[in-house]
Amino acid sequence: QQQVKQSPQSLIVQKGGISIINCAYENTAFDYFPWYQQFPGKGPALLIAIRPDVSEKKEGRFTISFNKSAKQFSLHIMDSQPGDSATYFCAASTISGSARQLTFGSGTQLTVLP
């Protein structure tokens, strides 16, 4: 089944804290797991992505943790800043036909308090 479940729906964190967003998937054919950041009035922008052959990927303050056996992955934002306040979407992807088709989670609205 093509479905990605994301939680929490909203998250409030103090400046400097750690933001954690979780996602779970069912389709074992998914082989690419990106996270997107969306600001109001803008389209989603790729933040960081991981493949299932690694358990963790870190880029600056952003880390993806991946648990293949549990079919779960999460985004950790270290030292959260007010500028990180946005909606975050996890996604999962597989090749469909000749192109990658993205299946998105429902999103997490993150608010980082100053």
Next chain:
Amino acid sequence: DTGVSQDPRHKITKRGQNVTFRCDPISEHNRLYWYRQTLGQGPEFLTYFQNEAQLEKSRLLSDRFSAERPKGSFSTLEIQRTEQGDSAMYLCASSLAQGRDNEQFFGPGTRLTVL
């Protein structure tokens, strides 16, 4: 600006009217995608093109929806006989065909409100 652009950014229409949206992808990208995003949800895939060929359509794309990419550059999405349920953000994305991950770059979207 070298990003994906969409026009118009906002469209308000009455139920039953036809609307058309335009997407200009990043110039060297040969793949173009349309997504629909409703409030509080993630984007849902509608259709995609490789050059001018429409290669895949979601079951979400009813027969009132038609998309074209006549010269393999810009694309249009038309909705005929709009319904209130069509109210959503329509996002366009583009990517290169090469590369393992085919990263998709999104435009700012067209927000459609059907009264």
